[in-house]
Amino acid sequence: MAEANWYVVHTYSGYENKVKVDIEKTIENRNLQDQILEVSVPMQSVVEIKNGVEKAADKKMFPGYVLIHMVMNDDTWYVVRNTRGVTGFVGPGSKPVPLSEEEMAGLGFTAPDVVVDFMVGDAVVVTAGAWKDTVGLIKTINEAKKTITINVEMFGRETPVELAFTEVKKM
Numbered sequence: 001m002a003e004a005n006w007y008v009v010h011t012y013s014g015y016e017n018k019v020k021v022d023i024e025k026t027i028e029n030r031n032l033q034d035q036i037l038e039v040s041v042p043m044q045s046v047v048e049i050k051n052g053v054e055k056a057a058d059k060k061m062f063p064g065y066v067l068i069h070m071v072m073n074d075d076t077w078y079v080v081r082n083t084r085g086v087t088g089f090v091g092p093g094s095k096p097v098p099l100s101e102e103e104m105a106g107l108g109f110t111a112p113d114v115v116v117d118f119m120v121g122d123a124v125v126v127t128a129g130a131w132k133d134t135v136g137l138i139k140t141i142n143e144a145k146k147t148i149t150i151n152v153e154m155f156g157r158e159t160p161v162e163l164a165f166t167e168v169k170k171m
Contacts, residue, residue, distance in 0.1 A: 004037050005098030007080075008090040009066045015085035016041045019066050022083050035076050038069040042107060061107070065090070072096060117170070118148060124168040126150075131161060135171065 011019045020039045027036045042061040047054055066086075070076050077096070080086060089096035118124070118138055126134045136150030139160060146165045151158040 004069055004071045006104055007068050007096050007098055009068055009080060010087045010090055011064055011066055011085050013064045016060060016066050019083055019085045026079050036070040040067040123171040125171055126168050128167045
């Protein structure tokens with residue numbers, strides 16, 4: 001399955017929450033929970049002072065925009081693009097461009113911490129990528145980069161390969 005990314009959808013001003021609710025209903029009706037993972041209208045808490053009275057309020061960080069965490073394919077594109085109030089995806093022409101991890105971190109969205117119980121010397125099987133179904137022993141673990149290094153046999157030699165935590169599972 002393709003990887004889910006965050007996309008920005010442009011909406012009519014003031015329709016952000018309605019678009020969010022409509023997309024969530026469509027996800028449920030069409031059973032797309034595994035393809036459209038989250039719909040978000042980023043809010044920011046602010047303190048307003050009106051007539052000398054302080055009042056806490058939530059303001060939209062990006063009026064006219066909704067963030068959607070989804071796997072991009074024809075079905076999901078069609079569902080989002082044809083939701084009432086949506087004017088289109090943000091990107092050149094009709095091709096949506098996903099937000100990078102750096103852009104999402106700048107918005108306060110960070111990838112969830114991956115907790116693993118790997119130890120050096122554990123046997124793992126690769127579950128994705130070019131080395132899928134390869135078995136190897138963990139040589140190093142890099143917590144900061146969330147990667148491990150295993151040795152695989154290539155051209156008759158042991159070759160170190162760096163893999164993300166999410167690309168392997170313990171045997």
